[in-house]
Amino acid sequence: MERVDTFTRLSKLRELMRSHDIDIYVIPSEDSHASEYIAACDARREFISGFSGSAGCAIVTLDKAALATDGRYFNQASQQLDENWLLLKQGLQDVPTWQDWSAEQSAGNKVVAIDPQLISGSAARKLAEKIEMSGGRGLRALEQNLVDLVWAQGRPERPMNPVMHLPERFTGKDVVAKLTELRRELKNRGSPALVVSMLDEIAWLFNLRGSDIPYNPVFFSYAIITLDSAVLFIDSTKLSAECRAHLDRNGVLVKPYEDIFDAARDLQATYTAESGGSGAERKRPMVSNKGSWALNRALGGEGFVTEIRSPIEDSKAVKNETELGGMRACHIRDGAAVIEYIAWLEAQLVVKKVTLDEVQAAEKLEEFRARREYYVGLSFDTISSSGANAAIIHYKPQRGNCSIIDPAAIYLCDSGGQYLDGTTDVTRTIHFGRPTAAEKTAYTLVLKGNIALDTVIFPKGTTGFALDCLARQFLWREGLDYRHGTGHGVGSFLNVHEGPIGIGTRVQYSEVALAPGNVVSIEPGYYEDGMFGVRIENLVMIKEVATRHTFGDKTYLGFEHLTMVPYCRNLIEPNLLTDFEKQWLNVQHENMFATFKDKFKDDPLTLAWLTRETQPL
Missing domain, CATH: 3.90.230.10 (Creatinase/methionine aminopeptidase superfamily)
Structure with a gap:
């Protein structure tokens, strides 16, 4: 297997870390939607480490670098990582998890940082707790992804592939029926809204398919479903006239992909105002426990949002x-x-x-x-x-x-x-x-x-x-x-x-x-x-x-x-x-x-x- 020389990439990343007062930088495998398989433009961990497996996390300090992965990839990682990297074989006895290793490196009042779109809210909280217990200065949400800055040249463009409507003869259930069932679940849980970030859940819910991620028929998008509305956040140029008509027929409003965080903040402001600011009575929108820390923060964070296993995930897994x-x-x-x-x-x-x-x-x-x-x-x-x-x-x-x-x-x-x-x-x-x-x-x-x-x-x-x-x-x-x-x-x-x-x-x-x-x-x-x-x-x-x-x-x-x-x-x-x-x-x-x-x-x-x-x- 081909091995990449990562010395120059790591040197540039460390320069950026110093300029941002960061001691440890975490680079997960996933994209902003917690996707297991990702588009080429989101392969930040592979770029910085040279390891191309689908699972793993890279952690870079000012003088060390570690790559953590599971048993499926021990052999591959050992062949692809160069001498700049330590391989953390997850699951083996006495080998720390990437979270524990990161926390250990933070001892002595050091700062750990991560792109908040690439880690879930619950995972970020757990990591922050470990860092605090180890004597670190905390976990910082750094909006600008530092690997993107190192990867300024040669980084692939974000895919803009067309979306298709999958007819009911293949799905077995129309969008109205799926939305009705989802809203029934919202009422049962006492929540006014669900913010959806998982790409396969959105594709399933709206009976749409795409090709933004190789081999996975999904497309970059978010969605917000309330008791009386459904909004799909997507670049509208991906939608054909047929897709537009399909969404219109099913009462789905389309908004720009990048508007999701402003919409999340507006949603939280609305529900907080309706609740009179009372914590006990506050209406809390739901978000998947896989939803990003950035999305969680936009919704107000802990106490303002309910993190759950997505009801769409459960419904989708049971085929009709x-x-x-x-x-x-x-x-x-x-x-x-x-x-x-x-x-x-x-x-x-x-x-x-x-x-x-x-x-x-x-x-x-x-x-x-x-x-x-x-x-x-x-x-x-x-x-x-x-x-x-x-x-x-x-x-x-x-x-x-x-x-x-x-x-x-x-x-x-x-x-x-x-x-x-x-x-x-x-x-x-x-x-x-x-x-x-x-x-x-x-x-x-x-x-x-x-x-x-x-x-x-x-x-x-x-x-x-x-x-x-x-x-x-x-x-x-x-x-x-x-x-x-x-x-x-x-x-x-x-x-x-x-x-x-x-x-x-x-x-x-x-x-x-x-x-x-x-x-x-x-x-x-x-x-x-x-x-x-x-x-x-x-x-x-x-x-x-x-x-x-x-x-x-x-x-x-x-x-x-x-x-x-x-x-x-x-x-x-x-x-x-x-x-x-x-x-x-x-x-x-x-x-x-x-x-x-x-x-x-x-x-x-x-x-x-x-x-x-x-x-x-």
Whole structure:
């Protein structure tokens, strides 16, 4: 992986820090909307550190620099960070969090500063408390982002891409119905307004989609919803006549994107005046607990605003019947594309002996997807990784700086598509030659974990935190594990990573129960640094299931399988599978063959591959 020399960038940043009387400067990964994936113009942490992973935080002092990231990126960060940086491996014993490290550096009355648009209000308060306890002078909200000043030349422009209206035949619910339900929630909570800052929530609420952030069909915007009004803050040049008409029909007023902070201040002034300034009786607008510190401050700050998990986030995560139908349909089309790709790749590498690198292969997969109905684009950068690169969990091959695919080594491909009727995410690990015993064992243990979680039945109210160990149990028995979550929520033609639900050990996954209509991934893995990696990922939807008994009068839930791509027979060690697991595999493969055999009747290469790979064990 390419390594950037950051000495000059850090030197310039430190000059600016001194001129602003700042001792420690924090540079988060996120943008002003707490987006996980960001537009190129907002990649400040990557610019200053050279680390390109999606998760992490950079902290720069006048004589040190640290980059904190989680286990998905330990390998990548160690390769990309130069000698100017200390890597804080989050989650490992005795390694401080970036917040604790920042606070430790502030000892001796030092000042920590951050762009208030890049941290949530609650996170800013917690960080300020740590700084105070460590003897620091405090946390300063610095409106001018210092990295932007260092990055004055060569920084990409903010995207201004057009917005599209997504018809009700794909959304299953119109804007008026969504606003009505949201206003009912406002009344139930006793709040006069909700200020919305998460981009996928705005796209979902108004049945609009965009392309301001690669792979995520969202657009830069804010919204304020009151009991009798709805305002969308967006650059109006992005809106076509059709979008304008759609918003007008649904009673949505459009205002400039940059007016949000003045509007927030006006909103607070109005509600404070109506309450006569009384704290106890003050009308408090709501804002997401992911909303920025800057937005929180504009609304009056603590005591003037109520921070909550957004009710839009909860509603969006429960797909309606139209969205669920779209998910089923797009996964069949997507599965056909991936099947066609793997069959083609095997023929190129094994039969024709063609030399292909990881980027060329990823581009061919995108070509297969692009032929499918309703295809819009990829849902994330394709992870096309051969051999040792497969051990880099979020590996991104780069043209001119990637590996040739070795047919005698493991090949891991994690990819997904955006379709008008849904979003896909699938990982398959394959081997075209003779895998080692260790590779087959690792693959089969991961597969066993996938099957165990896929087939579980659980009572309503169960969280993904509680289910996570089911996928890890077979690895744990061997003293093995993986450093990433087991599953994430998935949007409906929206972000491939969607809250609030997920399966893993993160605290937030213990706070929200899985519910019928959720779509989530199941993706256990195992990685040997410098050797190989294994991951098997399917998407499933949560549904009610019938059980013989109903202890406690509870509803019981299970998973409906969505992903339609066969598993690699060459990597399965049958002796490690139970009869139940073999039967599960056989049923899955029988269903896949029945689904696709006619679709590939005029494609003998793909049909032959499908027939071979779906034979019963």
